[in-house]
Amino acid sequence: GAVVSQHPSRVICKSGTSVKIECRSLDFQATTMFWYRQFPKQSLMLMATSNEGSKATYEQGVEKDKFLINHASLTLSTLTVTSAHPEDSSFYICSASPWGRSTDTQYFGPGTRLTVL
């Protein structure tokens, strides 16, 4: 149990376009989902915390208007990178916290590799 999926796994887009990444909890409901960005050979940096039915909380230095997060249901959160540029190329990873299982940690998705040309 506790599987998190991401779609797509890889995406290549042109500079200036927008890209949407989906994060789904497959076998549990998640009131809280997190979005991370990871550059090559670096650690995971938290971008934002997404709570179902409310606005996301962004970490300092993360542009809210550039990285739009929507958590419309208990199993789905989306990250939209608007007007993407080459410097946005990175590995984006989501995680989800199971609702009702208070001692559980976060479960991570497999990640989405974004390449902006």
Place this chain on the structure above:
Amino acid sequence: QQQVKQSPQSLIVQKGGIPIINCAYENTAFDYFPWYQQFPGKGPALLIAIRPDVSEKKEGRFTISFNKSAKQFSLHIMDSQPGDSATYFCAASLSHFGNEKLTFGTGTRLTIIP
């Protein structure tokens, strides 16, 4: 104060050896310390976690040692295998609840040679 420092950056150990990865934190409010394993191109997977009221925890070949007074914790991998070659991240959180955000260490790239 939210940082978690991790060392070494990379580590090469012969098969059967015991790699040790160390982490240190400053925020005494941290209450949960998990370790994650990440393979290239994949998301992190939880290996083992500990809370400050325990000094050691073992799960299979993985052991966490925790020193609350020194604000340090470490991961030991017993009888290491080539399949353990991966990047390992320590992390810290203000609570063990899954809806609390994690602060990650910088990562250790571990290579186990046959």
